[in-house]
Amino acid sequence: MATETARTLQLRAPLTEDVVRDLRAGDEVWLDGTVWGVRDASLIRFFDKGQRPEGADFEGAVFIHTAPSVRMEGERYIPVSVGTTTSMRMDRFTRGCLEDLGARAIIGKGGLSQDSLQHFATLGGVYLSITGGAASWETLQIEEIEEVLWEDLMPECLWKFRVRNFGPLFVTMDANGTSSYQQVKAHTQAHLAAAYALLDD
Amino acid sequence: MLPRYIQTGSDSLYDDLVQVSAGLYKKALTDLPPDVRSAVNRVAEVEVGGARTRLDVMVKSIDVSDRTGIIVCQDTGICVFFVKLGTDFPVNGAKLIDALRRGIAVATKEHDLRSSVVHPITRENRQDNTGVGIPDVHVEFVDGSEELEILLVPKGSGSENMSYLKMLSPAEGISGVKRFVLDSVIDAGPRPCPPTVVGVGIGGTADLCAGLAKKAILRPVGEPHPEPEVAAMEQKLLAAINATGIGPQGLGGSVTSFAVHVEYAATHISMNPVAVNIQCWRGERAAATISSDGAVSYGY
Numbered sequence: 089m090a091t092e093t094a095r096t097l098q099l100r101a102p103l104t105e106d107v108v109r110d111l112r113a114g115d116e117v118w119l120d121g122t123v124w125g126v127r128d129a130s131l132i133r134f135f136d137k138g139q140r141p142e143g144a145d146f147e148g149a150v151f152i153h154t155a156p157s158v159r160m161e162g163e164r165y166i167p168v169s170v171g172t173t174t175s176m177r178m179d180r181f182t183r184g185c186l187e188d189l190g191a192r193a194i195i196g197k198g199g200l201s202q203d204s205l206q207h208f209a210t211l212g213g214v215y216l217s218i219t220g221g222a223a224s225w226e227t228l229q230i231e232e233i234e235e236v237l238w239e240d241l242m243p244e245c246l247w248k249f250r251v252r253n254f255g256p257l258f259v260t261m262d263a264n265g266t267s268s269y270q271q272v273k274a275h276t277q278a279h280l281a282a283a284y285a286l287l288d289d
Numbered sequence: 290m291l292p293r294y295i296q297t298g299s300d301s302l303y304d305d306l307v308q309v310s311a312g313l314y315k316k317a318l319t320d321l322p323p324d325v326r327s328a329v330n331r332v333a334e335v336e337v338g339g340a341r342t343r344l345d346v347m348v349k350s351i352d353v354s355d356r357t358g359i360i361v362c363q364d365t366g367i368c369v370f371f372v373k374l375g376t377d378f379p380v381n382g383a384k385l386i387d388a389l390r391r392g393i394a395v396a397t398k399e400h401d402l403r404s405s406v407v408h409p410i411t412r413e414n415r416q417d418n419t420g421v422g423i424p425d426v427h428v429e430f431v432d433g434s435e436e437l438e439i440l441l442v443p444k445g446s447g448s449e450n451m452s453y454l455k456m457l458s459p460a461e462g463i464s465g466v467k468r469f470v471l472d473s474v475i476d477a478g479p480r481p482c483p484p485t486v487v488g489v490g491i492g493g494t495a496d497l498c499a500g501l502a503k504k505a506i507l508r509p510v511g512e513p514h515p516e517p518e519v520a521a522m523e524q525k526l527l528a529a530i531n532a533t534g535i536g537p538q539g540l541g542g543s544v545t546s547f548a549v550h551v552e553y554a555a556t557h558i559s560m561n562p563v564a565v566n567i568q569c570w571r572g573e574r575a576a577a578t579i580s581s582d583g584a585v586s587y588g589y
Binding site for chain 2: 157
């Protein structure tokens with residue numbers, strides 16, 4: 089839900105805490121720089137198994153909930169399709185991503201819980217929503233797969249993508265306690281009686 | 290007519306079926322059905338603000354896939370086949386199912402598709418989008434037909450995870466059924482990638498009911514149930530769902546679902562089952578018809 093003060097911003101990842109805390113729900117963001125692909129299996133390895141990949145720095149990182157299709161060309165992985173998965177499955181890892189790894193933003197679809205909203209406020213993070221299902225559009229904005237860690241988890245490895253003009257992303261959970269998903273939920277609750285009435289009329 | 294597949298067990302038939310299955314998988318993931326395209330275009334015109342932006346991205350991604358062959362959504366899904374087998378089409382059913390399975394593996398390798406299928410206990414991934422019981426193959430028989438119709442739905446997990454079943458009591462009536470459908474869509478919220486098609490199964494047994502909900506999403510988007518009373522119920526459910534304001538991607542807007550499709554079966558005097566199966570906006574499906582002379586035509 090856009091607000092009157094919604095802005096369109098071009099940002100470069102990694103992000104600083106100041107930049108992230110300035111973002112407001114409703115802002116439209118286009119991103120350049122590094123985005124790390126994470127998903128169920130890689131997050132389970134980080135936080136349930138306590139493992140860390142060697143040589144990776146996640147300070148200020150932007151994470152994206154994804155598991156792409158790729159092909160090999162020589163020694164390199166080439167993106168075939170990079171899209172975004174439903175974030176809520178990975179909700180319990182939000183705090184670890186921010187606090188332990190240093191991430192500042194999570195790109196996904198469908199949003200995260202109120203607990204995660206609290207972590208964004210406390211630790212300085214945001215959730216950026218992407219249009220789910222529109223992977224072909226997204227794939228063209230991936231310049232390169234720079235690195236792949238934990239390849240044994242294929243396709244749920246750690247993917248280091250370099251993106252250019254990646255978007256449109258919308259800030260839908262900000263560091264000030266505002267969640268667009270909560271706003272929509274409130275709207276639905278307010279219209280629930282009317283919706284039920286339509287069932288039987 | 291001299292059927293090319295005159296003998297049951299003809300090798301060329303099963304080789305062809307592998308290719309048809311592989312072709313359907315790629316087609317379903319890249320070439321959205323015309324009814325889905327028009328639904329997306331229609332909603333893009335009625336939404337405003339951020340919802341409009343999100344619909345525009347969907348329109349652009351369909352266009353990118355048409356131009357580049359990149360699959361629309363990265364989710365290669367879990368493959369479900371719906372086969373209508375003419376009783377006069379000469380085929381060994383077990384070999385047919387095996388050929389469909391092999392086709393999925395062939396397409397996965399050939400097109401570098403992500404393997405989305407794992408063992409449910411060990412989570413081991415065979416890297417070919419198949420596994421025990423997957424692809425899921427449903428077969429219906431068509432008496433006297435010489436054709437074989439194959440419909441493939443590589444169902445995405447975002448929407449399939451938003452599946453619901455409840456064994457209501459008869460006292461809760463059809464009113465309870467309708468409320469359950471609305472409550473399920475509200476619970477799913479942004480997660481199944483709205484605008485969606487909501488498939489509803491009513492009646493039968495628990496598993497039949499869930500299967501009917503899945504069958505309901507196969508219908509072209511918005512095609513009403515042939516029985517007017519059922520079609521009227523579909524419209525009421527759609528109006529109620531769109532009154533929630535969940536909207537595209539669950540971020541607010543006037544269209545949460547493109548359509549509601551209902552399928553039903555008879556049930557027991559003391560049962561009142563209802564199931565919901567949701568299809569994401571991408572609405573992937575592809576179909577092929579094979580005649581007994583070997584001609585193959587593709588559709589949706």
